[in-house]
């Protein structure tokens with residue numbers, strides 16, 4: 045794609061990076077074929093190629109965003125399916141992030157929209173705030189019909205109770221039965237996840253400890269920053285990124301870290317991008333790059349580094365049919381697909397693919413709250429496809445997908461790590477109690 049940035053514009057490091065990406069695009073439109081919003085809406089501007097044109101036009105012409113541009117950019121799920129399809133290696137993720145930053149700087153959103161986005165950025169990323177809001181939501185729940193549709197959706201998605209934690213909150217979880225751990229890793233326990241599904245972190249820690257790995261969870265790290273980042277809120281996101289980079293890097297230098305483990309693929313995708321985000325920051329670029337290099341999804345880490353001790357099955361034991369839902373951030377954002385499937389297969393159960401598995405379930409961070417209609421359609425299609433393969437339960441690696449899919453079906457859904465923990469000596473996951 046031809047670009048026309050001036051020399052002055054290219055002094056800006058974001059413009060300079062985006063220009064290189066625009067130049068890779070050859071307008072072929074292959075990406076439209078796998079874009080969920082293009083498939084549903086059929087408008088060129090609701091596909092990746094159209095959005096790339098909109099972003100390029102704003103940046104090259106120093107044009108402030110307008111209502112039309114914002115509508116099409118906001119409808120993008122950031123699912124990155126287009127990046128998997130693109131034959132030219134266009135990094136759409138960096139373009140849409142740049143586009144969203146530009147919108148945030150140049151466009152005044154309607155009052156309610158602005159309020160909702162600020163609310164989501166501030167509330168969801170802090171576990172205490174989230175807990176308070178969830179309790180308040182229960183009080184207003186009987187009056188849900190008085191609220192605008194976006195708030196109604198939020199009320200519906202808020203948990204009515206919080207599962208009890210079975211593990212104490214500590215900064216260091218020692219490896220079991222080992223004087224010296226075989227490895228030492230940091231775990232990102234996430235902002236929302238640790239409140240609504242603490243069993244995911246507990247299964248992760250138990251599993252790692254049982255295999256001789258020490259796990260540290262620094263108290264001052266809560267959120268990876270992606271919620272604010274995807275809402276275009278650069279200042280809030282950067283504050284979180286900086287905090288995390290400095291804490292993990294200090295731990296890495298002082299006590300040594302073999303990996304930073306993420307068990308939420310949306311967060312993992314952002315951690316792996318810290319190096320790019322701080323590429324021009326003289327103080328942080330080396331540290332941010334190191335944090336990105338150390339980051340691994342839990343399934344990636346287990347498959348590549350850990351000899352798992354699976355419990356021998358007896359002959360009469362049930363073999364389950366498990367549908368593996370590959371979260372977009374996992375398969376398109378981090379290009380991890382075979383690792384979780386291989387791990388589940390090692391449990392002796394059957395793993396089945398979900399038809400159209402490359403298409404998003406509609407969760408996409410806060411998307412299901414902000415773009416309710418599209419998210420609902422995507423969920424309906426996802427459930428229809430899951431039902432076609434008749435699984436006994438569903439496995440995935442992202443809390444957002446778990447919450448979204450559980451909202452559309454009674455088929456149990458759980459995190460892949462809970463299955464692996466169970467088959468290597470952990471307790472049977474609660475979600476499967478009735479099976």
Ligand code: SF4
Pocket residue numbers: 078079080081082090091092095119120121122123124125126127136
């Ligand atoms: S990220 Fe997903 S929704 Fe956005 S343009 Fe790419 S494929 Fe379409």
Ligand code: SF4
Pocket residue numbers: 068069070071072073074075076092093129130131132133134
């Ligand atoms: S597939 Fe890649 S090169 Fe082709 S239009 Fe889409 S982004 Fe551009």
